[in-house]
Amino acid sequence: MDHRQRLHFVLALEPVDEAVRTARDTVRAALEGWDREDVDGDLELIASELVTNAIRHANSVRLVVYLPDEKTAMVEVWDDNPQGPTAPVPDLHAEGGRGLMLVGALSCSWGWRATADGKVTWARTEAP
Template sequence: MDFLERPHLVLSLRPVDTAVRAARDGVRAAMEGWDRPDPNGDLELITSELVTNAIRYAERITLVLYLPDDMTAMVEVWDDNPEGPAEIVASPQAEGGRGLQLVGALSSSWGWRPTGAGKVTWAQTATG
């Protein structure tokens, strides 16, 4: 199957708190529609963390979800902020700062790359 024929979702998001819920709901619905359930919710949590970072630092956000093969899902969050995400070491008492650590723990790989208009932060994970 040609890559462009594979299932994909593109969702434009505003940088508001409700964008996180919309992104999670969109990912869940797409994966269920593709008969690729996310039984542990890992993909939804990864999506939440990537979108949360984007709404803090960007004005334009696009979520892209696709299935590069029969065993993998890729989620990308495109935004207009050229600054790369910074993984920090949060103290045990900190209320936040662990998002990218969660992404790293739940995905098989993740990273970011600059684009002409900002960056894309991505994560890849196995699916059932």
């Protein structure tokens, strides 16, 4: 069963900095609408990190949020760049470069897969 057969929300985003806040707001609103808590805001932060990567490296970005079951929430970011995300060696003095480390720390699992038009990067969280 794919996300179109579950509760889901899809939003096309412009590849601009404002898309990051829009992604967080969208995730929050979708979860609230489905009466699902994101107690610590983990899924919001994950979405913002994945969207940040996409807007830096792609021309088209789509956010998908869905609930596979009663405990799990998923966020996917689809973009037109076929290259998979890579975690750089962290530079403790750099302002950025830790997004994928955060995604890995806050999610139960995450990854990416190629699509006909680019790739989708996804992350899964579970309620306690």
